[in-house]
Amino acid sequence: MSRPTIGFAGLTHLGIVSGAAAAAREFPVVAFDVDPARVADLAAGKLPIVEPGLPELVQQHRERLSFTSAPADLRACAVVYVAPDVPVDESGASDLEPIRELIQRVAGHLAPDATLVILSQVPPGFTRALGRGPARTFYQVETLVFGRAVERALEPERFIVGCADPSAALPGPLAGYLEAFGCPILRMRYESAELAKISINTCLVASITAANTLAELCEQIGADWSEIVPALRLDRRIGSHAYLTPGLGIGGGNLERDLATICRLADQHGTDAGVVRAWIANSAHRRDWALAQIHERVVARVKEPVLAVLGLAYKENTASTRNSPALALLAALGPFAVRAWDPVVSAAPEFHPRLTGAASALDACVGADALIVMTPWPEFRELRPDAVASRLRGRVVIDPNGILDGPAFRAAGLEYARLGQPLRGATG
Amino acid sequence: MLTHQWPNAENPSRVFMLGGGGFLGRAVRAALDAAGIPSVAPLRSELDLGADDAGERVAAMLQPTDSVLMLAAVTPDKGRGLAPFMQNLKMAAAACAAMQKVRPAHVVYLSSDAVYPASAARITEETCTQPPDLYGMMHLAREVMFKTEVQAPLALLRPTLIFGAADPHNSYGPNRLRRMARKDGRITLFGQGEEMRDHILIDDVVALIRLALCHRSTGTLNVATGQSISYADLARKIAAQFERPIEIAGTPRQNLVTHRHFDVVALHKAFPSFTFTSLDAGLARAHREMLEQA
Numbered sequence: 001m002s003r004p005t006i007g008f009a010g011l012t013h014l015g016i017v018s019g020a021a022a023a024a025r026e027f028p029v030v031a032f033d034v035d036p037a038r039v040a041d042l043a044a045g046k047l048p049i050v051e052p053g054l055p056e057l058v059q060q061h062r063e064r065l066s067f068t069s070a071p072a073d074l075r076a077c078a079v080v081y082v083a084p085d086v087p088v089d090e091s092g093a094s095d096l097e098p099i100r101e102l103i104q105r106v107a108g109h110l111a112p113d114a115t116l117v118i119l120s121q122v123p124p125g126f127t128r129a130l131g132r133g134p135a136r137t138f139y140q141v142e143t144l145v146f147g148r149a150v151e152r153a154l155e156p157e158r159f160i161v162g163c164a165d166p167s168a169a170l171p172g173p174l175a176g177y178l179e180a181f182g183c184p185i186l187r188m189r190y191e192s193a194e195l196a197k198i199s200i201n202t203c204l205v206a207s208i209t210a211a212n213t214l215a216e217l218c219e220q221i222g223a224d225w226s227e228i229v230p231a232l233r234l235d236r237r238i239g240s241h242a243y244l245t246p247g248l249g250i251g252g253g254n255l256e257r258d259l260a261t262i263c264r265l266a267d268q269h270g271t272d273a274g275v276v277r278a279w280i281a282n283s284a285h286r287r288d289w290a291l292a293q294i295h296e297r298v299v300a301r302v303k304e305p306v307l308a309v310l311g312l313a314y315k316e317n318t319a320s321t322r323n324s325p326a327l328a329l330l331a332a333l334g335p336f337a338v339r340a341w342d343p344v345v346s347a348a349p350e351f352h353p354r355l356t357g358a359a360s361a362l363d364a365c366v367g368a369d370a371l372i373v374m375t376p377w378p379e380f381r382e383l384r385p386d387a388v389a390s391r392l393r394g395r396v397v398i399d400p401n402g403i404l405d406g407p408a409f410r411a412a413g414l415e416y417a418r419l420g421q422p423l424r425g426a427t428g
Numbered sequence: 429m430l431t432h433q434w435p436n437a438e439n440p441s442r443v444f445m446l447g448g449g450g451f452l453g454r455a456v457r458a459a460l461d462a463a464g465i466p467s468v469a470p471l472r473s474e475l476d477l478g479a480d481d482a483g484e485r486v487a488a489m490l491q492p493t494d495s496v497l498m499l500a501a502v503t504p505d506k507g508r509g510l511a512p513f514m515q516n517l518k519m520a521a522a523a524c525a526a527m528q529k530v531r532p533a534h535v536v537y538l539s540s541d542a543v544y545p546a547s548a549a550r551i552t553e554e555t556c557t558q559p560p561d562l563y564g565m566m567h568l569a570r571e572v573m574f575k576t577e578v579q580a581p582l583a584l585l586r587p588t589l590i591f592g593a594a595d596p597h598n599s600y601g602p603n604r605l606r607r608m609a610r611k612d613g614r615i616t617l618f619g620q621g622e623e624m625r626d627h628i629l630i631d632d633v634v635a636l637i638r639l640a641l642c643h644r645s646t647g648t649l650n651v652a653t654g655q656s657i658s659y660a661d662l663a664r665k666i667a668a669q670f671e672r673p674i675e676i677a678g679t680p681r682q683n684l685v686t687h688r689h690f691d692v693v694a695l696h697k698a699f700p701s702f703t704f705t706s707l708d709a710g711l712a713r714a715h716r717e718m719l720e721q722a
Contacts, residue, residue, distance in 0.1 A: 285552075285691065292654075292691075295696045299700070299701070299703060300703050332696065334700045335700055335701050
C-alpha cells in the first residue's frame with residue numbers, strides 16, 4: 001500500500017526538521033513556504049538552520065522531499081502540518097497573526113478529504129477558535145529541542161494529538177503516519193493538548209528553577225550541586241532524565257512564552273500564577289550570574305578589562321541567538337573590550353560596540369583578563385588549561401555550565417567559577 | 429533600573445540642590461565643585477521648604493535647564509511619627525509645585541531602601557515596595573509625587589545604610605558602632621549581631637548621584653554595594669581599627685532577626701565602570717577621618 005503524502009507548511013526550524021523526519025519514515029513530503037528564496041535554498045541543499053544530523057538526514061532522503069513555494073502543490077497531501085515557528089516578543093507574548101495567515105492560505109489549497117494539523121506553538125483555545133471542520137482539523141504537540149531536534153523528531157517519546165472529539169478515531173492517513181513512528185499516541189480535546197504542551201514546559205521550568213535555586217545556595221554555603229544531582233537522579237520520584245542542570249536562567253524563548261501564556265490565562269480566569277512569576281523572576285536573576293561574577297572578580301580589580309567570551313549562540317549546536325545569555329551579557333558590558341568566538345555565530349558589531357571577532361577559542365583568550373564561556377559548545381571541552389593560561393593576561397575563568405575541566409583549570413593557577421559550586425573556594 | 433538620556437556622560441548646566449546643607453548634600457556639592465559642575469544649594473535660612481510660600485520661592489530660583497537634586501528630608505534621627513511625616517510631604521509638595529511652574533531638565537530624588545518591606549531579605553529594583561513605617565511610606569509617597577506631579581525626566585535612587593565619619597546621624601550602623609567603641613571601649617549589639625546588612629560609603633553614594641546627573645538617568649536604582657555583612661562581623665572589623673581592645677557585647681534579642689541583601693546587577697548595567705570602595709577601605713577611611721576631626 002502506498003504511503004500518503006505529508007505536507008509541511010512554514011519551513012522554519014520545526015517545519016524543516018519535521019518534514020525531514022517524515023521523509024526518513026519513507027513518506028513522500030511536500031514542504032511549502034511562502035518565501036521562494038528560502039525554498040530555493042532548501043531545494044539546493046542550503047539549510048537556513050544549524051541542527052546536528054539534519055544535513056545528512058535531508059541529503060539521505062532528498063528524493064522524497066519536494067520543496068515548493070506554490071501552495072497548490074499541497075493538494076497532493078493527505079495530511080498537511082502547519083508548522084512555522086511562532087514569533088514572540090520580549091515579554092514572551094506570541095504573535096499569532098502569521099500562523100493565522102498561513103493557515104488561511106494553505107486551507108484554500110487542500111484536497112477535500114485532507115487533514116490539517118497545527119504543529120506550531122499556539123495557546124489554548126487557538127485551534128477550536130479556527131472554526132474549521134472538526135473531523136479534519138487537529139492540533140499536535142511539538143517537542144522540538146534545539147540541538148537535539150533530529151533525534152527527537154525521529155524517535156518521539158509519544159504523540160499528543162488535540163481533537164474536536166477525542167473519542168473518535170483519527171483519520172486513516174494521519175493515524176497511519178503517526179503509527180509509523182512506533183510510539184504511544186495520546187488523543188485528547190484541543191484545549192488539553194494545547195495546555196499539555198505548556199504543561200510539559202512548565203514542569204521543565206519547575207525543575208530548572210529548583211536546580212538554579214539550590215545551585216545558588218550551594219555557591220554560598222560550600223556545597224557542590226554536581227555532587228547532589230546523582231542522588232536526585234536515583235530517586236524514582238525525580239528520575240534519571242530530570243532537568244537538574246543549573247543554567248543561566250531558563251533561556252530559549254519557548255519556555256518564557258509558555259510561562260507568559262500561563263500568567264495571561266491565570267490573570268484572565270483568576271487562578272494563582274504566583275509561583276510562575278517567581279520562576280520568571282528567578283530566571284532573570286540567574287541570567288545575570290556571569291555579569292555579577294565579572295564585576296566581582298574582574299571589574300572591581302582591573303581598570304580597563306579585556307574580556308574573552310566563548311559562545312554567542314543561545315545553546316550549543318544551534319545558530320539561534322534568540323534569548324542568548326551571551327548576547328544579554330554583551331549588552332551589559334558597554335565600555336569594556338570584548339574578544340569573542342563562536343563556532344557558528346559570527347561576532348557582529350551590533351552585539352557590542354567594542355567587540356572583536358577572534359579566529360578561534362584560544363585566540364579569543366589572548367591578552368584577556370578573564371575568559372567567560374557562555375555557550376557550552378562541546379569543542380570547548382578540548383581547551384587545555386595551560387594553553388588558556390598562557391594566553392590570558394588575567395587569571396579568571398567563568399564557566400557557568402561547567403564545560404571546562406574545573407579542577408584542571410584550578411590546578412593551572414586559574415581562578416575558576418561555575419554555577420552550583422562554592423564561589424569562595426573558587427578564588428585563587 | 430536606570431536608562432540614560434545621555435549615554436555619554438556630560439556635565440549638567442547647573443544642579444539645583446534642595447537639602448544641600450546636610451551631610452550628604454555637602455559631600456555632593458564638593459564633588460560637583462571638583463568636577464566643575466555649577467550648583468546652587470539654598471541654605472535653610474534662605475529657603476525653608478516647610479514654609480507655605482516655599483514652592484513659589486523655589487520656582488523663582490529654578491531655571492528650566494537645571495537638574496534638580498532633592499535631598500531635603502527630616503530624617504528619623506530628628507524625629508519619628510506623624511509630624512515629620514507630614515513635614516516631609518509638605519517639603520516635597522513645595523518642590524513639586526515649583527517644578528510644575530518651572531519644569532527642570534532633570535530630577536534626581538534620593539529616596540531610601542526603607543520603601544521595601546523589613547522582611548525582604550533579597551532586594552532588587554523589582555521588589556515590591558511595602559514600607560514598614562511612616563519614614564519608608566514618606567519616601568514612597570514622595571516618589572509617587574515626583575512621578576505623577578513633575579513632568580521631567582526622573583531618577584529615583586534608593587540608598588541602603590550610608591556611613592562616613594562626618595555623618596551626624598547615629599543610626600545602627602558603622603557610625604554608631606565606631607562612636608560607641610571610641611567613647612566606651614565597647615560595642616553593644618542587638619542580640620548577637622546576626623543581622624546581615626549592606627553598608628555603603630558616602631563617597632560611593634556621591635559618585636553614583638553624580639553619575640545619574642551626568643547621564644541624565646531615568647528610572648529607579650538601589651544604591652547599595654551588593655555585599656552584606658552581619659553586625660557582629662562589622663563590629664569586629666571596627667574594633668580591630670582601635671589600638672586599645674574593644675569589647676563586643678550582645679544583648680537579649682527583642683526582635684526577630686531579619687537580613688537584607690541587594691542584588692546590584694541593575695547598578696552594574698547602569699554604570700558598568702563604577703566600582704565600589706571595599707567595606708574594609710571605607711571603614712578605614714571613616715576611622716581615619718574621625719581621628720582627624722578629633
